[in-house]
Amino acid sequence: MLKFVVRRVLWTIPxxxxxIFMTFWMMREIKGSPFxxxxxxxxxxxxxxxxxxxxxDKPWYVQYGKYVKDVATLDLGPSLVLxxxxxxxxxxxxxxxxxxxxxxxxxxxxxxxxxIGIISALRANKLTDYIAMLFANLGFAIxxxxxxxxxxxxFAAQLRWFPTNGWDTASxxxxxxxxxxxxxxxxxxxxxxxxxxxxxxxxxxxxxKAKGLRWKRVVVVHVLRNSLxxxxxxxxxxxxxLVTGSFIIENIFAIPGIGRYYVxxxxxxxxxxxxxxxxxxxxxxIVANMIVDILYGFLDPRTRxxxx
Amino acid sequence: xxxxxxxxxxxxxxxxxxxVKAVDGISLxxxxxxxxxxxxxxxxxxxxxxxxxxxxxxxxxxVVSGSVRFEGRDLTELSDRELEDIRGRQIAMxxxxxxxxxxxxxxxxxxxxxxxxxxxxxxxxxxxxxxxxLLEEVHIPNARARLDDYPHRYSGGMRQRVMIAMALxxxxxxxxxxxxxxxxxxxVQAGILDLLEELRDEHEMSMIIITHDMGVVAESADDIAxxxxxxxxxxxxxxxxxxxPEHPYTEALLGALPQVEDENVRQGRLTAIPGRPPDLVDxxxxxxxxxxxxxxxxxxxxxxxxxxxxxxxxxxxxxTAHPASERQGAPVxxxxx
Numbered sequence: 001m002l003k004f005v006v007r008r009v010l011w012t013i014p015x016x017x018x019x020i021f022m023t024f025w026m027m028r029e030i031k032g033s034p035f036x037x038x039x040x041x042x043x044x045x046x047x048x049x050x051x052x053x054x055x056x057d058k059p060w061y062v063q064y065g066k067y068v069k070d071v072a073t074l075d076l077g078p079s080l081v082l083x084x085x086x087x088x089x090x091x092x093x094x095x096x097x098x099x100x101x102x103x104x105x106x107x108x109x110x111x112x113x114x115x116i117g118i119i120s121a122l123r124a125n126k127l128t129d130y131i132a133m134l135f136a137n138l139g140f141a142i143x144x145x146x147x148x149x150x151x152x153x154x155f156a157a158q159l160r161w162f163p164t165n166g167w168d169t170a171s172x173x174x175x176x177x178x179x180x181x182x183x184x185x186x187x188x189x190x191x192x193x194x195x196x197x198x199x200x201x202x203x204x205x206x207x208x209k210a211k212g213l214r215w216k217r218v219v220v221v222h223v224l225r226n227s228l229x230x231x232x233x234x235x236x237x238x239x240x241x242l243v244t245g246s247f248i249i250e251n252i253f254a255i256p257g258i259g260r261y262y263v264x265x266x267x268x269x270x271x272x273x274x275x276x277x278x279x280x281x282x283x284x285x286i287v288a289n290m291i292v293d294i295l296y297g298f299l300d301p302r303t304r305x306x307x308x
Numbered sequence: 309x310x311x312x313x314x315x316x317x318x319x320x321x322x323x324x325x326x327x328v329k330a331v332d333g334i335s336l337x338x339x340x341x342x343x344x345x346x347x348x349x350x351x352x353x354x355x356x357x358x359x360x361x362x363x364x365x366x367x368x369x370x371v372v373s374g375s376v377r378f379e380g381r382d383l384t385e386l387s388d389r390e391l392e393d394i395r396g397r398q399i400a401m402x403x404x405x406x407x408x409x410x411x412x413x414x415x416x417x418x419x420x421x422x423x424x425x426x427x428x429x430x431x432x433x434x435x436x437x438x439x440x441x442l443l444e445e446v447h448i449p450n451a452r453a454r455l456d457d458y459p460h461r462y463s464g465g466m467r468q469r470v471m472i473a474m475a476l477x478x479x480x481x482x483x484x485x486x487x488x489x490x491x492x493x494x495x496v497q498a499g500i501l502d503l504l505e506e507l508r509d510e511h512e513m514s515m516i517i518i519t520h521d522m523g524v525v526a527e528s529a530d531d532i533a534x535x536x537x538x539x540x541x542x543x544x545x546x547x548x549x550x551x552x553p554e555h556p557y558t559e560a561l562l563g564a565l566p567q568v569e570d571e572n573v574r575q576g577r578l579t580a581i582p583g584r585p586p587d588l589v590d591x592x593x594x595x596x597x598x599x600x601x602x603x604x605x606x607x608x609x610x611x612x613x614x615x616x617x618x619x620x621x622x623x624x625x626x627x628t629a630h631p632a633s634e635r636q637g638a639p640v641x642x643x644x645x
Contacts, residue, residue: 202408203403203405203408203409204408204409204410204411204412206364206403206409207403207409207410207411207471207474208411209364209395210362210364210395210396210400210401210403211395211396211400211422211423211426211474212391212392212393212394212395212396212397212423212426212427213392213396213422213423213426214389214392214426215388215392217422217426221414221422222411222414225413226411226412226413299413300412300413301412301413301458301460302412302458302460
């Protein structure tokens, strides 16, 4: 098991290098420049100076090498667009907000979505199931910006229960967390229901019933555990993406999260900010997947053997 | 009174085309300490019979009529909770495929002990101790160490032994074995059958062995019921059935059995039964075996009307218009009775 974890950690290094390289290459391929704005031409001398200052005049492999070295020392470099700001500062200031938003949304999605899936499966093709699945399909189909807008209209503008925007008070966090969690929540409900229905058909569930176990124990001990595996698989990458911020939700609720910076920095060709956030996202997804793999070992002993 | 008495049991499945009459009026009795073999090809209703007795039918199946009396109580009338108390405790069951019948995510020990803890009011330690004894009883080597293994570390034959240990853990009065050896290697099959027989005698239980293989029941059954298309077509004790089979279908099943001892048969081919069983949704009024029967001819009464299950000799029931002992010569069709 320890050997497996060490191997997984070591494997993340080439993956992160590849992510940096791909992002680096794609950002350069979009062309444009962080310093050229459409309204007013920047004098050639100034441009050359700026390029020299940020090392953009060097060949790409030199730039890439320096960047990788800096990342290794946890320095994401200066922002090319926001004057006198380091990417580290941007991340430090705005990432915790996104992480909290994403983490709370994930928690809500799990706490509500999985029970909905379980109840639907146990009441398959009955009224409860139909209502739950109608909710799940709607939640999955309606885009989050529409959900957010409806929530603001109803609960902030009409009923005035919550503020329309911001991220400073507890009550201001309710609506964005709900809006962001609805998609993953319904996704969990659907996969848990599907897997439960399949597990209920398994021979070993019939064996458990033939042993005379109480129905509750059959469900909790024999069905549930095997039904959660796909949900765990999905949870890893989902958590990575939720935590790195949702541009749409952050924008609608005017939340100072990292998602907004991500989008702004791409259109502004703020190479170092884009790279920094991408690397952060990659590391988060990789770590989340690693946790999933380790959880797998607990849920399914067969994978534990396959590794050694 | 027999331990288990099934009377005129009918179990139907709901389907879009209409009711599938999987079990259509069968009556059986299992005496204490005896083994009943139920034989028939796939889809004849033998497994559905077992699941009806256990109350483990799929949601789209239902017992339409008839009764299943176990020690005098009609199991079809019991509530789910009452049935749960009987399952595993009084009547245990083992299934065809040991590879999928154990939960892959739980240890063998947990799956063994949970049955005992459910029914016998045992502590964790007592149950574990008993589980080790049970594994030894079914000849699992190094039982103590293997208790905490997961099923994927056991071979198919060993898993079936675990299933048997699990079924026996609460000393049930009746064990239903549904194709217990079908999914196993031929070399392992005999061992499992010997084990079942040995344990039946030790635990003084009754057994129902369900199989498509005449060879399996030949060794272990006291009485045999042959099923075809949801009905019993022949029923008697094992010796009588093998020595004097009466129903053409039983004869055909016996003809399909490889006989290594017999020089002539070994050189020849196995006899196959031509045709297929009838559609269980749209059953004919006639004898269900008639289309495949070598003795039925077009103007026979059995091609128009279903023959009754009649007692040809004391203790020998048969449902055919052309039992072997009433045929003149063979295999020429006999005159209608």
